[in-house]
Amino acid sequence: MLRLLRTSSFRLTVAYALLFAASVVILFGVTYVEMTRAATQQQDELLESEIKKIQRAAKRVTDGDIAALVEEQARHPPGLSIRYRLLDASGAVLAGNLPPTPDTDGAFWFKGPRADKPQKNGRIRARAATVGEGLTLIVAQDREAQEELDELREVVARDFGLAIVLTILLAIGGGALLSAGVLRRVASINKSTREIVDHSLSRRLPVGSAGDEFDRLAESVNGMLARIESQMAAMRQVSADIAHDLRTPLTRLRSGLESAQNEADPERVRVAVTRALSEVDGVLSTFSALLRIAQIEAASSAPSSGPFDLTEVLGTLVEVYEPDLEAKAQTLTSRIEPDLAIAGDRDLIAQLFANLLQNASHHSPQGARIELLARRADTHIEVVVADDGPGIPAEEREKVFRRLYRLERSRTTPGSGLGLALVAAVAGMHQITLSLEDNQPGLRVIVRVPSPA
Amino acid sequence: MRILLLEDDKDTASWISTGLTEHGHVVLSFANGQDGLHAALTEPVDLLIVDRMLPGLDGLSVVRRLRAADVRTPVLFLTTLNGIDDRVEGLNAGGDDYLPKPFAFAELVARVAALGRRPALGNVSPRIQVADLEIDLLSRSVRRAGREIDLQPREYRLLVYLARHADQVVTRTMLLENVWDLHFDPQTNVVDSLMSRLRARIDRDFKPELIHTVRGAGYCLRA
Numbered sequence: 001m002l003r004l005l006r007t008s009s010f011r012l013t014v015a016y017a018l019l020f021a022a023s024v025v026i027l028f029g030v031t032y033v034e035m036t037r038a039a040t041q042q043q044d045e046l047l048e049s050e051i052k053k054i055q056r057a058a059k060r061v062t063d064g065d066i067a068a069l070v071e072e073q074a075r076h077p078p079g080l081s082i083r084y085r086l087l088d089a090s091g092a093v094l095a096g097n098l099p100p101t102p103d104t105d106g107a108f109w110f111k112g113p114r115a116d117k118p119q120k121n122g123r124i125r126a127r128a129a130t131v132g133e134g135l136t137l138i139v140a141q142d143r144e145a146q147e148e149l150d151e152l153r154e155v156v157a158r159d160f161g162l163a164i165v166l167t168i169l170l171a172i173g174g175g176a177l178l179s180a181g182v183l184r185r186v187a188s189i190n191k192s193t194r195e196i197v198d199h200s201l202s203r204r205l206p207v208g209s210a211g212d213e214f215d216r217l218a219e220s221v222n223g224m225l226a227r228i229e230s231q232m233a234a235m236r237q238v239s240a241d242i243a244h245d246l247r248t249p250l251t252r253l254r255s256g257l258e259s260a261q262n263e264a265d266p267e268r269v270r271v272a273v274t275r276a277l278s279e280v281d282g283v284l285s286t287f288s289a290l291l292r293i294a295q296i297e298a299a300s301s302a303p304s305s306g307p308f309d310l311t312e313v314l315g316t317l318v319e320v321y322e323p324d325l326e327a328k329a330q331t332l333t334s335r336i337e338p339d340l341a342i343a344g345d346r347d348l349i350a351q352l353f354a355n356l357l358q359n360a361s362h363h364s365p366q367g368a369r370i371e372l373l374a375r376r377a378d379t380h381i382e383v384v385v386a387d388d389g390p391g392i393p394a395e396e397r398e399k400v401f402r403r404l405y406r407l408e409r410s411r412t413t414p415g416s417g418l419g420l421a422l423v424a425a426v427a428g429m430h431q432i433t434l435s436l437e438d439n440q441p442g443l444r445v446i447v448r449v450p451s452p453a
Numbered sequence: 454m455r456i457l458l459l460e461d462d463k464d465t466a467s468w469i470s471t472g473l474t475e476h477g478h479v480v481l482s483f484a485n486g487q488d489g490l491h492a493a494l495t496e497p498v499d500l501l502i503v504d505r506m507l508p509g510l511d512g513l514s515v516v517r518r519l520r521a522a523d524v525r526t527p528v529l530f531l532t533t534l535n536g537i538d539d540r541v542e543g544l545n546a547g548g549d550d551y552l553p554k555p556f557a558f559a560e561l562v563a564r565v566a567a568l569g570r571r572p573a574l575g576n577v578s579p580r581i582q583v584a585d586l587e588i589d590l591l592s593r594s595v596r597r598a599g600r601e602i603d604l605q606p607r608e609y610r611l612l613v614y615l616a617r618h619a620d621q622v623v624t625r626t627m628l629l630e631n632v633w634d635l636h637f638d639p640q641t642n643v644v645d646s647l648m649s650r651l652r653a654r655i656d657r658d659f660k661p662e663l664i665h666t667v668r669g670a671g672y673c674l675r676a
Contacts, residue, residue: 284555295536319607320639323646347636354639 013175028160067095081115253279296425334372355419364389388442454499459489486510505532520547527568559670584676615674624671
């Protein structure tokens with residue numbers, strides 16, 4: 001039950017109900033005050049017109065007759081319980097049926113005996129004005145005479161009160177119902193996720209047919225689970241690969257050192273140690289590369305990014321790989337457009353292209369032709385590394401980006417199998433797309449780099 | 454040179470210290486960041502070698518505080534941390550060079566020599582001279598024994614770097630970083646191949662031989 005009260009939908013409904021209640025109260029308050037003010041104004045106008053009437057009449061008669069005028073008026077007042085009082089300059093009463101009032105000018109309220117029930121006191125509205133030659137006329141009316149107004153105000157108050165109570169009840173009831181529904185959906189999702197965590201990552205949340213936000217939530221959670229599942233599978237694969245690919249050089253290292261232990265000839269010991277050092281360097285380099293790839297994949301964005309000249313980097317790489325290519329009698333033709341500017345981590349992107357060039361060379365035979373093209377293409381910059389070697393069979397093109405993956409025929413060529421994994425990781429970090437195509441013959445790698453326009 | 458070494462692993466510290474002493478340097482070792490910082494602020498030294506992971510106060514903080522105290526001594530970071538951000542972090546903290554562990558000793562020696570030898574600010578001469586080799590940096594011209602020598606842009610850049618570090622061993626890694634702007638190992642012998650082209654132009658028809666190969670380390674330009 002308490003859970004129900006803690007749901008956000010319940011809280012929202014209660015908040016809404018309170019808001020509505022508050023506005024009802026304000027509305028009521030304003031109406032009430034306005035009604036009172038309007039009534040008072042109406043009363044004042046009545047009293048004012050009375051005074052003016054008497055003032056006009058007083059102009060035509062003498063002072064003595066003004067008193068008679070007032071008395072006459074007092075006997076036939078135009079409205080309920082309107083009373084009069086006439087005073088001379090010194091304050092002595094000359095005429096009227098109004099009990100004494102406070103000594104004030106203009107319009108005012110005072111408490112005095114009621115016109116209908118003289119034993120009781122009531123609130124009386126009065127106006128005072130000068131009439132004739134220095135005489136003071138006071139005209140007053142009981143507020144209680146405004147019975148209609150009072151009744152109306154009571155009705156209004158009662159109705160508003162009822163409205164507030166009903167609203168709050170409705171809000172609580174409706175809120176509880178809504179929240180119960182929401183709670184049920186959420187509880188079902190919780191249960192499913194717990195099951196997934198406890199049992200198997202391959203299970204998924206059930207998705208209803210309503211297409212509402214809960215269904216969408218279930219869909220995105222399912223997407224997330226699918227990604228986690230595939231990443232975990234990849235991790236398992238990588239662990240197996242790493243274990244294999246590091247054990248081999250480590251085994252050679254160990255056996256080399258072991259035989260060096262038993263070696264008497266210092267020259268042969270030296271040779272064994274040199275070989276051991278080289279195996280260690282190999283292991284370290286594989287290790288560092290793996291770590292680096294993992295870091296790149298985990299980084300949400302390129303760490304030291306900035307604009308740089310891709311033309312210059314590609315030019316340097318062509319220069320750097322030329323000697324090795326020449327050694328294998330391979331030719332490298334390059335057509336690189338000038339001033340190709342991109343944004344990203346210069347070192348990592350340089351490594352990306354270096355790896356592609358190295359791959360093209362290593363996996364192609366003597367005398368192969370390798371091409372490097374770089375050009376601008378509206379929204380991006382396109383770089384193509386192509387060779388006319390054996391290429392990669394279509395069904396393996398997805399897999400080659402995996403860490404430590406080697407094509408069967410390449411198992412014995414130099415290389416750690418990490419080159420393309422690094423390429424994929426760096427590309428992923430920079431929103432660079434890679435596609436592998438058949439160069440007929442050979443492999444064609446197309447790299448598309450978003451251009452900062 | 455007087456070198457201050459901040460390294461907490463005893464074996465590594467002793468190996469580095471012994472090796473550098475054999476090369477004629479004086480090495481003061483500290484295993485703790487706080488002690489090291491104190492020493493750096495109070496002792497006169499020519500170079501600091503700082504491991505990033507130190508007990509007490511970590512290497513980055515030590516260097517930051519040194520720089521904040523306006524100490525301009527060159528700093529070489531040594532570290533197992535070689536993540537993609539770590540090098541930049543180290544250089545931003547005020548380090549001058551960054552050598553990931555494990556490393557070949559020859560690399561350390563070469564970099565130490567290069568850092569120690571940096572010219573004081575404002576003292577950049579427009580001409581470099583080694584024996585009868587003259588390099589005019591303003592006109593980018595190279596002469597040997599009075600004869601003008603034509604060099605490709607990369608060959609020129611390589612020669613200038615060698616000359617600026619004359620009499621010091623320069624490793625292939627240092628050359629890749631400074632002459633080709635590459636901060637990774639391209640696994641080609643581009644350095645060796647360009648070096649032999651440079652030798653053909655600079656050394657083949659002249660005496661004495663200026664460019665020397667230092668086995669197991671790199672190259673050196675000296676008379």
